[in-house]
Amino acid sequence: xxxxxxxxxxxxxxxxxxxxxxxxxxxxxxxxxxxxxxxxxxxxxxxxxxxxxxxxxxxxxxxxxxxxxxxxxxxx
Numbered sequence: 001x002x003x004x005x006x007x008x009x010x011x012x013x014x015x016x017x018x019x020x021x022x023x024x025x026x027x028x029x030x031x032x033x034x035x036x037x038x039x040x041x042x043x044x045x046x047x048x049x050x051x052x053x054x055x056x057x058x059x060x061x062x063x064x065x066x067x068x069x070x071x072x073x074x075x076x
Contacts, residue, residue: 014056022056030063037063 001009017025037048053059 011056017056022058026053026059027062029058030060033060033063 050060050063051057053061
């Protein structure tokens with residue numbers, strides 16, 4: 001299986017996940033990331049890059065909206 005075939009197979013498996021399950025998994029990811037961001041000390045990097053989810057990708061929007069107002073972090 002070459003890289004393109006593997007990518008198609010992985011995306012097909014991800015697409016097959018029920019939308020409600022996908023949303024729940026995205027929420028778990030966002031919660032965990034928020035916990036990690038909250039534990040960073042002052043010496044840690046202050047900028048975190050997130051992406052706009054496409055298709056069936058995990059959606060990081062919840063964590064970015066949650067942390068936009070934190071004075072010690074910058075979400076880009």
